[in-house]
Amino acid sequence: MLTRKQHELLKFIQVRLEESGISPSFEEMKEALDLKSKSGVHRLISALEERGFIRRLPNRARALEILRQPEDVTSKPAAKAAVPAGQDALAALKQPERTPEPANDVIEIPLHGRIAAGVPIEALEGQSMLPVPAALLGSGEHYALEVSGDSMVEAGILDGDFALIRRTNTARDGEIVVALVRGEEATLKYLQRDGAMVRLVPANAAYEPQVYGPDEIEVQGKLAGLLRRYH
Amino acid sequence: MLTRKQHELLKFIQVRLEESGISPSFEEMKEALDLKSKSGVHRLISALEERGFIRRLPNRARALEILRQPEDVTSKPAAKAAVPAGQDALAALKQPERTPEPANDVIEIPLHGRIAAGVPIEALEGQSMLPVPAALLGSGEHYALEVSGDSMVEAGILDGDFALIRRTNTARDGEIVVALVRGEEATLKYLQRDGAMVRLVPANAAYEPQVYGPDEIEVQGKLAGLLRRYH
DNA sequence: TTAATTGTTCTCTCATTGTTCACAGGCAGA
DNA sequence: TCTGCCTGTGAACAATGAGAGAACAATTAA
Incomplete structure (x- = not known):
């Protein structure tokens, strides 16, 4: 490790x-x-x-x-x-013994807009802020996007959910990332590398994976958390 | 630090x-x-x-x-x-003082344990607290449960997610509720009424809906929000 | 109401600390 | 060999940490 x-x-x-x-x-x-x-x-x-x-x-x-x-x-x-191994991250949430759970362990992250709306997210900078429990995030810089569409339903990501994204340029195979396609459109998909090519894979049998050249895709962040609200 | x-x-x-x-x-x-x-x-x-x-x-x-x-x-x-940890948060909530909730719109709710683990959740009282953006919750008293199992995957609720529950005794048809079955086991399911009977419907084709008499089921709350963490 | 106590902000200033880049060598696996 | 990853260096740059002094706001006591 x-x-x-x-x-x-x-x-x-x-x-x-x-x-x-x-x-x-x-x-x-x-x-x-x-x-x-x-x-x-x-x-x-x-x-x-x-x-x-x-x-x-x-x-x-x-x-x-x-x-x-x-x-x-x-x-x-x-x-x-x-x-137990693997539970470490959540341990922070659950163990009152060691960390009394500070009341203000909360981070405000910017809400950049909706994703899969065909607009590069950077364009929507600086709107409202969303307070998020720090325990949900690692550290690093984060932002939030409202999910639009049903292309990731089978990964438990529904239309209207808020995706918490950690800003990064790199991602490993199989991770869910925010990918900017040809500088135009940002989408949330599974990332898979196929030699030099990059495949964006939706979690919905109704959609097809898309394959792009390495220069066509820019990773803007990876999925770090999810918030959903029921009414 | x-x-x-x-x-x-x-x-x-x-x-x-x-x-x-x-x-x-x-x-x-x-x-x-x-x-x-x-x-x-x-x-x-x-x-x-x-x-x-x-x-x-x-x-x-x-x-x-x-x-x-x-x-x-x-x-x-x-x-x-x-x-004692937690006490402070409650105190803050109860004080009708000028400052209901210091600055940020964040509420701390108790994390009661895992659900669908075969144990009445009440038994697990008083563990740690989970800070949650107020925007995710409505009014009323809330608590959090960690979801165990895959019976609700088709509703986008995965194993390990944190379900935010609003405490209530009533629920409408089609809502996702925490139901205590025969005073023994608490589960998270869709609620459907069928005459006098109550049906608990999982969101997973691999599981069957269960039908109970009105006295066998006690609604302990309804699903108000969801938090998920990716590693 | 007034006065005392206490907390909040602002502007300046300097030191400390963190961030990022470009460039380079070593090593293991394809 | 080529490639990717880890490691190392140096330097410019940006941001925060820290201190002072003063004006101002809020709360409490008289």
Whole structure:
């Protein structure tokens, strides 16, 4: 799950937090890992974040938080050892013991409009904000889209749902992404790579997968959460 | 998670609360941190609030509350016992005061456990709290359940989703409800009345609708919203 | 009502910290 | 070999953290 360096950094952060309660700065992490540039640290931090081991507030100094321990925990298993693998993310929601569930663990993310409406989402910037429990998101930058259409019904994504999207340019096979097609149309689909080609696969037998060249598709984010309202 | 100053201030507030039970004023915190202006304190307080370590009532003097301890806890367990988690949220809701719900439109609702697990949900009272955007809920009392199983997949409700339930005894035909069957088992299903009988209809062709007598079923709430998290 | 206490904001200023880029080497698998 | 991934470096740049001082607003006590 982790590379040697990522693991080393995670350990360091953990020790620091337990000893002093103060997050290390990038500079300090740089020293600890014996690097000569902070950008390396930056990449490691991003990797740890992406894998769900830490959480952070963007653009805030010393704002790291450990969500999960590496598998081989040798030093201090006690408190967290009981957490079954895979459930870690949700553990944050369920464990009142360790985290008393802060009342304002809420993030406001911008609501950019409807998706699958044939308009690049960037065009609809800066409308209303949607408050979302931080536990639903990882960290990183997020935004929300209202889902339009039924092309993802079989993935449990219905017309009118709010999709919470984490902004990213990269995605792995099988993930649900917001893809901008030929700079024109944004859609929410499963992503599949087929050699150099990219396939956008709907979750609805009534629709066909579409195949595009690598230059025709731009990933704008991946699905991180979903909100639905019943009336 | 914290910078040196933030940590120092949090410690100070904590000690003060434990010793005297009275929140320090900005002036006192200013002195304690050896500052010459209160605005610095203000910024630190905001940072602590943003990170979920403290909570405060806006425009109220000496209204600080510690929600979370820094990792390196050296002196603590006392403070914790005095402030049961969750209590604060309810207090905030009940106070007919000027500030019904501090600033944001977020409501904390209790997470009662998993549904369709064969256990009456009432038995699982008082676990953790889940912050939810108020916009997702209507009025009334709500709680959350984690969905277990795939009996409602065709309604876009997947295993592991969080169902937001509005507590009510009544429901109309065709609504999705939490139904307690024979006082034993709680399930999430479509409700249909058939004369005096009540039918619970799953949204999955692999399952059969179940028919019960009016005395066998107790409606505990209706589905008001849904949260899902992708990893 | 007045006065005292306390919290909120603003503007400046400087230091600290985080972000991003371009460029490059090493390594494993196709 | 080519490609993708991890790693390393350096530097420019952007943003936040922190402190001061003052005016102002809100709440509480007299």
